[in-house]
Amino acid sequence: MTTPTELDPTLAAMRDELDRLRAEVDAWRTRFASGAVRDLAYANSAAEVAPFYTALDLEGSAGTAFEVPGQYPYTRGIHPTGYRGKLWTMRQFAGFGSAKETNARYKFLLKEGTTGLSVAFDFPTLMGYDSDHPRSEGEVGKCGVAISSLADMEQLFEGIPLGEVSTSMTINGPAIILWCFYLAAAEKQGVPLTALRGTVQNDILKEYMAQHAWCFPIEPALRLIVDMFEFGAQEVPQWNTVSISGYHIREAGATAAQELAFTLADGFTYVERGIARGLDVDDFAPRLSFFWDIHNDFFEEIAKLRAARRIWARHMKERYGATSARSLVMRFHSQTAGVTLTAQQPMNNVVRVAYQALAAVLGGTQSLHTNSMDETLALPTEQAVEVALRTQQVLAYETGVPNVIDPLGGSYYVEKLTDELEAEAERLFEEIAAQGGVVAGLETGWFQKKIAESAARQQWEIEQHRRWIVGVNAFATEERALEIPLLKIDEQAAKDQAAALARLRQTRDAARCTAALDRLREAARGTENVVPCILECARSYCTLYEIRAALEEVFGAYREPVFF
Amino acid sequence: MTRPIRVLVAKPGLDGHDRGAKVVAAALRDAGMEVIYTGLHQTPEMIASAAVQEDADVVGLSILSGAHMTLFPRVLQLLREQGRDDVLITGGGIIPKEDMAALEQQGIGKLFGPGTPTTALIDYIKEWFAARQAQGA
Numbered sequence: 001m002t003t004p005t006e007l008d009p010t011l012a013a014m015r016d017e018l019d020r021l022r023a024e025v026d027a028w029r030t031r032f033a034s035g036a037v038r039d040l041a042y043a044n045s046a047a048e049v050a051p052f053y054t055a056l057d058l059e060g061s062a063g064t065a066f067e068v069p070g071q072y073p074y075t076r077g078i079h080p081t082g083y084r085g086k087l088w089t090m091r092q093f094a095g096f097g098s099a100k101e102t103n104a105r106y107k108f109l110l111k112e113g114t115t116g117l118s119v120a121f122d123f124p125t126l127m128g129y130d131s132d133h134p135r136s137e138g139e140v141g142k143c144g145v146a147i148s149s150l151a152d153m154e155q156l157f158e159g160i161p162l163g164e165v166s167t168s169m170t171i172n173g174p175a176i177i178l179w180c181f182y183l184a185a186a187e188k189q190g191v192p193l194t195a196l197r198g199t200v201q202n203d204i205l206k207e208y209m210a211q212h213a214w215c216f217p218i219e220p221a222l223r224l225i226v227d228m229f230e231f232g233a234q235e236v237p238q239w240n241t242v243s244i245s246g247y248h249i250r251e252a253g254a255t256a257a258q259e260l261a262f263t264l265a266d267g268f269t270y271v272e273r274g275i276a277r278g279l280d281v282d283d284f285a286p287r288l289s290f291f292w293d294i295h296n297d298f299f300e301e302i303a304k305l306r307a308a309r310r311i312w313a314r315h316m317k318e319r320y321g322a323t324s325a326r327s328l329v330m331r332f333h334s335q336t337a338g339v340t341l342t343a344q345q346p347m348n349n350v351v352r353v354a355y356q357a358l359a360a361v362l363g364g365t366q367s368l369h370t371n372s373m374d375e376t377l378a379l380p381t382e383q384a385v386e387v388a389l390r391t392q393q394v395l396a397y398e399t400g401v402p403n404v405i406d407p408l409g410g411s412y413y414v415e416k417l418t419d420e421l422e423a424e425a426e427r428l429f430e431e432i433a434a435q436g437g438v439v440a441g442l443e444t445g446w447f448q449k450k451i452a453e454s455a456a457r458q459q460w461e462i463e464q465h466r467r468w469i470v471g472v473n474a475f476a477t478e479e480r481a482l483e484i485p486l487l488k489i490d491e492q493a494a495k496d497q498a499a500a501l502a503r504l505r506q507t508r509d510a511a512r513c514t515a516a517l518d519r520l521r522e523a524a525r526g527t528e529n530v531v532p533c534i535l536e537c538a539r540s541y542c543t544l545y546e547i548r549a550a551l552e553e554v555f556g557a558y559r560e561p562v563f564f
Numbered sequence: 565m566t567r568p569i570r571v572l573v574a575k576p577g578l579d580g581h582d583r584g585a586k587v588v589a590a591a592l593r594d595a596g597m598e599v600i601y602t603g604l605h606q607t608p609e610m611i612a613s614a615a616v617q618e619d620a621d622v623v624g625l626s627i628l629s630g631a632h633m634t635l636f637p638r639v640l641q642l643l644r645e646q647g648r649d650d651v652l653i654t655g656g657g658i659i660p661k662e663d664m665a666a667l668e669q670q671g672i673g674k675l676f677g678p679g680t681p682t683t684a685l686i687d688y689i690k691e692w693f694a695a696r697q698a699q700g701a
Contacts (some may be wrong), residue, residue: 138634212580562603
């Protein structure tokens with residue numbers, strides 16, 4: 001046993017060392033101020049960056065000095081084993097043309113070592129339109145795969161056992177419908193719902209905020225999400241019913257701190273809605289996951305991910321009374337920032353993506369999509385996707401980076417930045433509360449304006465050369481002929497889809513469809529959970545738009561606040 | 565005295581990427597133009613009718629969904645049908661170079677890709693407008 005008297009000499013020595021450090025830092029500051037320094041081209045969204053950090057910058061904060069991975073508040077990671085236990089999931093987002101073509105791309109990716117599937121839908125599907133709807137003209141299969149009914153979903157996963165893969169689906173406005181198509185496709189493969197693993201993005205709040213693929217007004221849209229929480233918790237327990245996404249908020253122009261705060265605020269809103277429904281927070285919170293954008297500012301991105309885990313854990317425990325560790329841990333997917341890719345000198349994008357991927361891994365992501373070099377020009381070619389996947393494999397198997405958990409923990413700079421981002425997020429939470437909360441802030445366009453302002457500022461910085469983009473506003477070269485091949489999507493998918501839909505409408509049991517849609521309308525008007533009704537519509541081969549239209553009859557349509 | 569140039573900034577199609585459209589709309593306004601922004605998810609019919617109603621000199625189309633080869637010519641055709649072939653249709657987004665060339669052949673104005681400084685399109689619109697005024701159109 002150590003007695004206080006025995007400790008005293010040690011403490012006194014530490015105080016002396018701190019005083020010495022203070023004097024050294026002051027002396028360094030004088031030397032630094034008298035030296036010639038470059039203008040910093042890059043502006044952080046957090047407080048200003050100092051040129052050098054020491055223990056003194058963390059005075060008043062313990063940083064993560066007393067934390068281990070896998071323990072509250074999880075700044076250092078959610079698993080005790082980190083990547084020693086399990087590497088991140090290499091999950092490449094893919095989809096184009098018809099379900100048949102995309103099925104072939106999935107089989108290619110699985111063969112090349114991808115460990116999870118991620119479905120990109122085309123714009124008509126994202127908006128809830130069938131491929132043969134007039135609004136879909138020119139868009140079918142262009143930015144993703146066209147899925148208009150259970151038949152397309154069956155084709156998409158033909159030969160891929162749904163009990164053995166985990167599937168992420170980037171779908172929001174009509175997420176509940178596409179999810180039911182997936183569940184019905186699994187039933188047809190004979191896979192029990194309890195065996196299914198995956199994620200639907202289903203984050204409608206960030207759609208109103210940034211990505212804009214919505215179907216219904218905010219309140220009924222939130223009701224559908226809580227219906228999915230409830231059904232999922234009981235029937236599809238391994239499924240993540242929402243992936244609360246900062247990605248699109250950041251891509252639309254938000255700063256790192258705004259991405260962090262707005263996304264977490266969306267997450268808290270879903271938790272509040274679940275609790276308001278009468279659900280036990282520990283029943284649905286474990287299935288909430290997150291999705292972050294990994295931008296160029298390397299350390300800021302790492303700090304953002306560390307801060308995000310800590311904020312989520314604290315709020316879940318202290319504000320919402322969650323007790324299960326599974327409710328407190330923030331599991332997340334990351335994607336390198338599409339908006340940082342340049343059309344000029346596209347090969348440089350490979351390098352950008354590699355740095356961003358490194359930041360995601362140092363920040364402890366559970367899964368990662370690396371963008372392809374050609375994505376500012378078109379959907380990626382197979383060759384470009386392969387380089388993107390290999391970028392992750394090199395990181396995982398050659399660099400040694402995954403061998404140590406949270407290797408930047410204890411870095412004065414990273415700890416300080418983590419603290420600062422957390423404080424900035426808390427400040428933004430107060431601003432959001434002052435707006436009346438997330439829903440009120442969306443209705444008045446407050447969030448949309450904040451994001452647009454940040455986007456305009458970044459454009460101004462680029463044009464003023466305060467922010468450098470290699471190959472665009474610095475080190476630009478005479479335009480050369482494009483040195484990489486591009487993927488072309490023809491109109492064949494649209495024709496095939498139209499023919500298939502016409503066939504489907506003739507051959508399905510029309511009476512069963514009508515009955516299923518009638519039953520859905522009735523459920524939507526009341527308060528019962530609509531998932532079983534939509535699942536029956538899916539099984540009956542009702543189309544995406546038929547189901548959307550039935551819900552729209554009851555819920556009405558969303559109108560955006562237009563401004564610039 | 566020259567009147568301000570009237571620009572309709574429009575988002576045809578279903579994609580929700582309005583960052584570019586909003587940045588451009590604000591930049592054109594700051595350059596002294598009168599700017600109307602349509603909001604998202606507009607059909608070619610909605611865009612053409614707004615252009616006529618607002619008496620726009622220029623229609624700026626922003627698209628990132630890949631549907632430009634279908635939607636841009638439709639806007640052009642609708643404006644022609646309404647006798648407004650004097651309107652400049654320009655724009656930008658994720659549009660491959662060869663598609664830009666093909667659209668230009670059909671009568672669409674210059675299209676701009678990612679990384680273009682806003683000054684490039686401001687200059688383009690101003691030069692086009694000055695030339696049209698000089699022709700007495």
